[in-house]
Amino acid sequence: MFTGKDxxxxxxxxTFTDRVPVRIWYAVGDGGEMPGATRKDVRTRGDKYAxxxxxxxxxxxxxxxxxxxxxMVMPAEFAGGELGISTREVVxxxxxxxxxxxxxxxxxxxxPADLMQGxxxxxxxxxxxxxxxxAGDTAIDAIITAPWTTxxxxxxxxxxxxxxxxxxxxxxxxxxxxxxxxKTVGLKIAETGINMITLGDPSSGCSVISPKMxxxxxxxxxxxxxxxxxxxxxxxxxxxxxxxxxxxxxxxINTGVEAISIDGPTSLANMVDVNRGRVVILGxxxxxLFIEGSKEQLEEQVRYCIDTAAQESGFILSSxxxxxxxxxxxxxxxxxxxxxGRYPLAGLN
Amino acid sequence: xxxxxxxxxxxxxxxxxxxxxxTKALSEGHGVQDILQKALIGGMLEIGEMxxxxxxxxxxxxxxxxxxxxxxxxxEPLLVTENIPSGGKIIxxxxxxxxxxxxxxxxxxxxxxxxxxxxxxGVDVSPGKFVAAVQEHNPDLVGMSxxxxxxxxxxxxxxxxxxxxPQGRSIKIMVGGAIVTPDFAAKIGxxxxxxxxxxxxxxxxxxxxxx
Numbered sequence: 001m002f003t004g005k006d007x008x009x010x011x012x013x014x015t016f017t018d019r020v021p022v023r024i025w026y027a028v029g030d031g032g033e034m035p036g037a038t039r040k041d042v043r044t045r046g047d048k049y050a051x052x053x054x055x056x057x058x059x060x061x062x063x064x065x066x067x068x069x070x071x072m073v074m075p076a077e078f079a080g081g082e083l084g085i086s087t088r089e090v091v092x093x094x095x096x097x098x099x100x101x102x103x104x105x106x107x108x109x110x111x112p113a114d115l116m117q118g119x120x121x122x123x124x125x126x127x128x129x130x131x132x133x134x135a136g137d138t139a140i141d142a143i144i145t146a147p148w149t150t151x152x153x154x155x156x157x158x159x160x161x162x163x164x165x166x167x168x169x170x171x172x173x174x175x176x177x178x179x180x181x182x183k184t185v186g187l188k189i190a191e192t193g194i195n196m197i198t199l200g201d202p203s204s205g206c207s208v209i210s211p212k213m214x215x216x217x218x219x220x221x222x223x224x225x226x227x228x229x230x231x232x233x234x235x236x237x238x239x240x241x242x243x244x245x246x247x248x249x250x251x252x253i254n255t256g257v258e259a260i261s262i263d264g265p266t267s268l269a270n271m272v273d274v275n276r277g278r279v280v281i282l283g284x285x286x287x288x289l290f291i292e293g294s295k296e297q298l299e300e301q302v303r304y305c306i307d308t309a310a311q312e313s314g315f316i317l318s319s320x321x322x323x324x325x326x327x328x329x330x331x332x333x334x335x336x337x338x339x340x341g342r343y344p345l346a347g348l349n
Numbered sequence: 350x351x352x353x354x355x356x357x358x359x360x361x362x363x364x365x366x367x368x369x370x371x372t373k374a375l376s377e378g379h380g381v382q383d384i385l386q387k388a389l390i391g392g393m394l395e396i397g398e399m400x401x402x403x404x405x406x407x408x409x410x411x412x413x414x415x416x417x418x419x420x421x422x423x424x425e426p427l428l429v430t431e432n433i434p435s436g437g438k439i440i441x442x443x444x445x446x447x448x449x450x451x452x453x454x455x456x457x458x459x460x461x462x463x464x465x466x467x468x469x470x471g472v473d474v475s476p477g478k479f480v481a482a483v484q485e486h487n488p489d490l491v492g493m494s495x496x497x498x499x500x501x502x503x504x505x506x507x508x509x510x511x512x513x514x515p516q517g518r519s520i521k522i523m524v525g526g527a528i529v530t531p532d533f534a535a536k537i538g539x540x541x542x543x544x545x546x547x548x549x550x551x552x553x554x555x556x557x558x559x560x
Contacts, residue, residue: 096448097443209407243527291501321497
């Protein structure tokens with residue numbers, strides 16, 4: 001009997017278990033309200049967040065579960081105590097869509113601080129530790145923000161793009177800060193015993209910046225973070241970029257990551273062709289189908305993904321991005337994928 | 350020809366050169382409407398077409414939009430005195446829990462450039478806020494955007510809330526965003542979908558002609 005961790009590890013080792021690995025991403029709150037905890041509890045208490053993940057996983061049974069250590073407060077905490085801005089104010093700014101560095105002169109007061117003295121990293125680390133304890137037979141993934149996306153969260157995507165032309169020295173400084181942030185968070189999160197770190201980089205996709213801009217501004221810092229995390233942690237390093245990324249697939253593969261998770265708009269067939277077995281591919285059932293799609297549409301996508309990418313090991317069937325849909329659709333998709341993805345693959349024989 | 354130069358600099362996204370050239374065009378006696386339509390909007394339409402053909406990306410659109418807006422700032426005082434009719438009124442916002450506004454802002458700039466009155470509700474706009482804005486402004490169109498899979502469901506909630514209002518039944522509703530598809534737009538009952546900012550204006554004009 002294989003465990004979820006066995007299935008995921010087989011993809012990385014290019015071996016086989018008895019079926020294709022299946023991972024569906026759940027976002028906080030989308031599995032419904034957990035009895036005994038409010039959504040605020042889940043977002044602020046590590047034990048409640050871990051409890052929530054395990055509560056959902058108990059019914060869903062994905063081969064991998066995810067702790068999403070992805071927020072706007074943690075980079076602000078890393079910026080240090082001399083900002084003169086409280087956590088509550090940072091949260092309020094985030095809610096209104098106002099980036100912390102709307103006024104970029106504030107960057108002069110950034111002095112990297114010990115994140116363990118803040119609130120967010122200890123919260124995520126507690127959640128990771130408890131999920132590792134409670135779901136040890138499942139592969140455990142933590143998403144952290146990659147450098148360009150961290151910089152975009154701090155400065156705002158549009159202003160960061162304008163800055164590349166108006167004030168390139170500032171962008172490099174900000175990216176150096178953001179890279180240190182990614183490395184620091186990844187290193188500490190890996191100490192909890194999780195199996196995989198996913199660098200979430202939605203602001204690096206072709207829906208936001210051009211391939212040229214990615215190569216010039218995002219990729220060098222991403223490569224540095226990947227290299228550091230591969231050398232200094234035992235975790236597998238994965239990359240997820242939202243939206244369409246067909247034009248930068250080769251660049252992403254060359255960053256040194258071991259796995260790339262692609263979103264619904266990117267062509268899985270193209271990814272398989274470009275990749276030629278170099279990295280593990282995770283993807284890419286369109287997330288919107290989990291909201292408005294029928295069971296037949298989800299089954300069709302499961303068949304398409306497996307037929308397209310699972311001929312060899314090194315493929316994990318996954319939702320394209322975090323799933324907003326009903327638990328019923330998620331459970332149906334996973335159960336169907338378990339049947340359709342059983343080796344030898346029926347669709348291929 | 351100075352209009353060609355302005356168009357070229359809009360496409361290059363050089364806002365300072367655009368401002369210089371617009372000032373020069375005025376001093377040479379060119380009409381405000383001609384500068385706006387043939388030079389500034391002409392340049393934006395050209396970069397918009399390049400974007401649709403996937404020859405340009407969002408940053409090029411952003412730089413071009415900024416250049417156009419900066420050129421427009423010089424013309425605005427003169428445009429007001431000419432009393433140009435509005436192309437229509439649109440309310441824009443990213444849906445509840447979504448703070449990714451780069452695409453929405455670009456759409457707003459394109460609509461302003463095309464002569465629409467734009468009421469931008471900002472980010473993380475709840476269905477109730479959209480409804481309140483519809484009641485207050487009585488727009489021709491509502492445009493919603495979402496980047497994230499976790500927030501796109503609020504498009505449906507917002508659309509239903511607007512449609513539940515008597516005032517909202519005749520308003521055209523458009524959706525867009527990196528993760529939104531034409532199928533999704535049709536399923537939730539939106540009147541229109543556009544994959545990018547340039548197409549959004551074209552689609553909006555089509556929808557308004559149907560009204």
